[in-house]
Amino acid sequence: MPSIKPESTKSKLTKSELVKSELVNFFQDYAQRPIVIAYSGGIDSQVLLHALATIKQNNQLSNHLSVCHIDHGLSKSAKSWQQFAIQQCQKLAMPLIIQEVKVEALPQKSLEALAREARYQALKTTAPNNALIVTGHHGDDQAETFLLALKRGSGLKGLSAMAKVSRLTSLSEEQCLVRPLIKFTRNDIEDYAKQHNLTWIEDESNQDEVFDRNFIRHQIMPLLTKRWPRFLKTINRSAGHCSEAQLLLTDLAQLDLNECQMTLDSLSVVKLKQLSKARFNNLLRHFIETKQALMPTTEQLDQVYLQLFAQADKCPAIKVADHWFRRFQEQLYLTVDFKDVSSWQNTFTEEDISQSKFGYIFDLPDKLGQITVVRQINKENKIQRDNKAQYEIKAPAYNQKITIRFNHNNPKCLPDYRQHSRPLKKVLQELAISPWQRKRLAFLYYDEILVAVLGHFICKSYLADALTPSLTIFWRDK
Numbered sequence: 078m079p080s081i082k083p084e085s086t087k088s089k090l091t092k093s094e095l096v097k098s099e100l101v102n103f104f105q106d107y108a109q110r111p112i113v114i115a116y117s118g119g120i121d122s123q124v125l126l127h128a129l130a131t132i133k134q135n136n137q138l139s140n141h142l143s144v145c146h147i148d149h150g151l152s153k154s155a156k157s158w159q160q161f162a163i164q165q166c167q168k169l170a171m172p173l174i175i176q177e178v179k180v181e182a183l184p185q186k187s188l189e190a191l192a193r194e195a196r197y198q199a200l201k202t203t204a205p206n207n208a209l210i211v212t213g214h215h216g217d218d219q220a221e222t223f224l225l226a227l228k229r230g231s232g233l234k235g236l237s238a239m240a241k242v243s244r245l246t247s248l249s250e251e252q253c254l255v256r257p258l259i260k261f262t263r264n265d266i267e268d269y270a271k272q273h274n275l276t277w278i279e280d281e282s283n284q285d286e287v288f289d290r291n292f293i294r295h296q297i298m299p300l301l302t303k304r305w306p307r308f309l310k311t312i313n314r315s316a317g318h319c320s321e322a323q324l325l326l327t328d329l330a331q332l333d334l335n336e337c338q339m340t341l342d343s344l345s346v347v348k349l350k351q352l353s354k355a356r357f358n359n360l361l362r363h364f365i366e367t368k369q370a371l372m373p374t375t376e377q378l379d380q381v382y383l384q385l386f387a388q389a390d391k392c393p394a395i396k397v398a399d400h401w402f403r404r405f406q407e408q409l410y411l412t413v414d415f416k417d418v419s420s421w422q423n424t425f426t427e428e429d430i431s432q433s434k435f436g437y438i439f440d441l442p443d444k445l446g447q448i449t450v451v452r453q454i455n456k457e458n459k460i461q462r463d464n465k466a467q468y469e470i471k472a473p474a475y476n477q478k479i480t481i482r483f484n485h486n487n488p489k490c491l492p493d494y495r496q497h498s499r500p501l502k503k504v505l506q507e508l509a510i511s512p513w514q515r516k517r518l519a520f521l522y523y524d525e526i527l528v529a530v531l532g533h534f535i536c537k538s539y540l541a542d543a544l545t546p547s548l549t550i551f552w553r554d555k
Contacts, residue, residue, distance in 0.1 A: 092268040096128050096261065101137045103257040104209075111141045113204040114211050115196075116173075118146070118161045118278035121213030124269045125258065129211070130169040145203050147196045148177045151282075158278055174203055189288055197245075197254070207251040214239055214256040217263040220312040221293050228289065234362075237320035238313075262309065329356070330363030342368075343408040350385055357382055361402075368411060371398030385409070392512050405511045416443040418517060422482035427452060427473065430548070441481075441519060448481065448519075449551040453541075466532060466552040469541035473523040473548075480522040481531075488527050492534035501527065508533060521550070 090098065104112070114129060116122045132138045146162040148155050159175055166173040176199040180192050200210050219238050226235035241259050245252040258266070270277065286292040301308045333356060337348040344364065349357060358378050365372060373381075377397045384393040384404055394403045396414070403410045421442045430437040436451035452472065473479055491498040499507075505515050510533070519531040529535040531552055541547035 091272065092261075092265050093128075093272045096124065096258065096265070096269050097132050097137075099260070100128055100257055101132055103255075104138055104140060107209055107255075108139050111143070111205050111208045112211055113200065113208050114142065114144045114171075115200055115213075116144045116146050116162055116166075117280070118158050118165070119213075119280060119283075120270055120275075120277040121215060121218075121258075121266055123165070123213075123275050123277040124266050125211065125213040126165065126169065126171070127273060127275055128269070130171055140209075143172045143174065145174045145176060145200055147199050148175060149180050149192050149195065150177065151180060151192060152280070154278075154281070161278055176200075176203055189290070201245055201252060204252060208253075210245070210252070210254050212254065212256055213258055213266070215258050215261045215263060215266055216309060216313055217294075217298070219259055219316060220298065220309050221290050223312050223316050224293050224297065225289055233319045233323040233326060236316060237323050238316040240320065326359055327363060330359050333360040334364060334367075338364075339408050342412065343410045346385055346404060346407045346409055349409060354382060364411065365397070365400070368400070370400045370411070373397035381409075394513070401513075403511070403513055406509065410511070412513065415513065415517065418442045418445070418483045420484075422480055424478050424480045425450075426478060436551075442483075443517075445517060445519070446552055446554045449553070450479070451549045451551070453547045453549050468529060468531065468535060468550040468552075470521070470529060470535055470548050470550060471539045471541055472546040477523045479548075480524075481519050482522070483517065483519065485520050485527065490527050491537045492530075493537050493540055494534060495537075501530075504534075505530075519552075 112129065114122070114126055116126055126144065129138065129142060133140075133142055144162070144166050146159065148159055152158070162173060162175065178195040178199050180195050204210050222238040223236060226238065229235065239256055239259065241256050243254050245254055269275075282288070283291060284295075286295060298309075305311070333352060334344075337344045337352075337360065339345050344360075349360075352360065358375075361378060361381065362372060374397075377395060380395045381397065381402045384395060384402075387393050387404065389407075392403065392405050394401050399414055401412050401414060403412055418441075423439055425437055430450050430452050436449045438447065438449045440447050453469070485501055487500050487502050489498045490501050490504060492504060495504075505518070510518070518533070520527060521529040521531060523539075527536060528539045529550075531550065
C-alpha cells in the first residue's frame with residue numbers, strides 16, 4: 078500500500094505577502110536610488126503605495142520614498158482626488174508632490190494618449206535624475222496594452238507592451254520607469270486591497286467605453302477569459318517573446334547605425350542602399366527613436382526608401398510625423414519641421430545701437446539665436462564675448478539702414494575668401510549648404526546692399542579695418 082505524504086506545514090503565502098515579497102526582491106537590485114510613486118488614488122496605485130510604505134516601515138527597503146500625484150484637470154472630481162491623495166500620504170507619513178498639467182486636444186491624437194504623455198512628462202520633471210518612477214501596472218493592464226497594439230497594427234515594439242523596467246531619456250539616462258507588479262493580476266491587487274481594508278478612488282471615466290482600453294477591459298477580456306481561462310497569461314507570454322525579439326532587432330539596428338551614421342543627424346545614402354528593405358526600416362525606426370521623434374507610418378518609410386534612388390542632383394524631402402527626412406549630397410538627414418522665416422526681417426540704425434551700452438539686441442525667429450550689435454570706435458579696447466560667433470564689419474554710411482533678413486534677390490557678391498565675385502546662389506552652392514539651410518541663413522544688408530551672410534562670410538569691401546569705425550556682431554545660438 079503506497080504511503081501517504083503528510084501535508085506541508087509551510088503555510089501558503091497570502092496575496093499581500095506575495096506582493097510585498099516581490100517588491101522587496103525587486104528593489105534589492107536598486108538600493109539607494111530614490112523611488113517616486115506615481116499615485117492616482119485608484120486601487121492599483123493605492124496598493125502600491127500601501128505595500129511600499131509598509132516594507133519601508135519594516136526596514137525592508139533602504140530607498141528614499143516619495144509620492145507624486147498628477148492633476149490633469151479633466152475630471153470634475155480632480156480636486157477631491159487631490160485631497161484624497163493628501164490624506165492617504167499623511168496617514169502613511171509619505172512626502173507628496175502634486176503636479177497640475179494642462180492637456181489640450183490635438184488632431185489625430187486621443188485625449189487618453191495626450192493625458193498619458195503629459196502625466197509622464199510631469200513625473201520625469203518632478204523626479205530626481207536617478208529616480209525610479211514606479212507605477213502600479215499589473216498583468217491585466219499588460220494584456221489590454223497588447224490588444225490595443227494589435228488593434229493599431231503595431232510591430233514587435235508595440236506588441237512588447239509594457240516593460241518591467243524602461244529607460245526614460247528626456248532628462249537623464251539614469252531615470253527609469255518601473256512596473257514591479259506586472260506579474261500580478263487585477264484579482265491579486267483587489268485581494269490585497271480587501272485584506273488591508275483599503276479605500277481608493279473610482280474614476281468615473283474608467284467605465285466609459287468610448288475609450289478603447291475600457292471597451293477591451295469590459296467587453297473583450299471577459300469573453301476571451303471565459304473561453305480560455307489562461308488567456309491572460311498566454312498574452313503576457315507572447316508580449317515577453319515580442320520583447321525579446323525586439324531586443325535583437327534593436328541590437329541589429331545599432332550595428333547598422335554604427336556603419337551608416339555620418340553625423341549626429343545624417344546617414345550615408347550609399348550604405349543605406351546596401352541594406353535590405355527590412356533592415357532599412359528597422360534602422361530608420363531606431364534612428365528616429367534615438368532623436369525622440371514620433372514614429373513614421375509604413376507608407377512614409379516606403380517613400381523615404383524610394384527617394385534613396387532618386388537622381389543624384391535631386392534633393393527630395395519627405396515628412397515623417399513631426400520631422401523630415403531630406404537627402405543632400407549622398408546623405409540622408411533627419412530634421413525638425415522648420416518654420417518659414419522668409420518674410421521675417423529686422424531693420425535698425427546706428428542710433429538704435431548707441432542707445433544702450435550693451436548694444437542692440439534682438440532674437441531671430443524659430444530659435445535661430447540672438448543677435449547683439451555693438452559699435453566699435455576704440456580699436457585698442459574691443460569687446461570680447463565668449464561662446465558667440467563674432468563678426469567685425471565696417472560701419473554703415475551716414476543714414477544707411479541696417480537690416481537682417483532671410484531672403485535675397487541673388488546679388489553678385491565677393492566673399493572675403495574669394496578672388497572673384499559670383500551670384501549669391503552659386504556661392505551658397507559652392508559652400509555645400511543644403512537647400513533647407515539656405516532658407517535659414519541670416520543676410521546682413523546696408524539699405525539694399527548685401528554686406529554679409531552671417532555664419533559664412535563677409536563681403537570683402539566690408540571687412541573691418543583699423544582706419545574706419547566698425548560694428549561687432551555677436552550671434553549666440555539658443
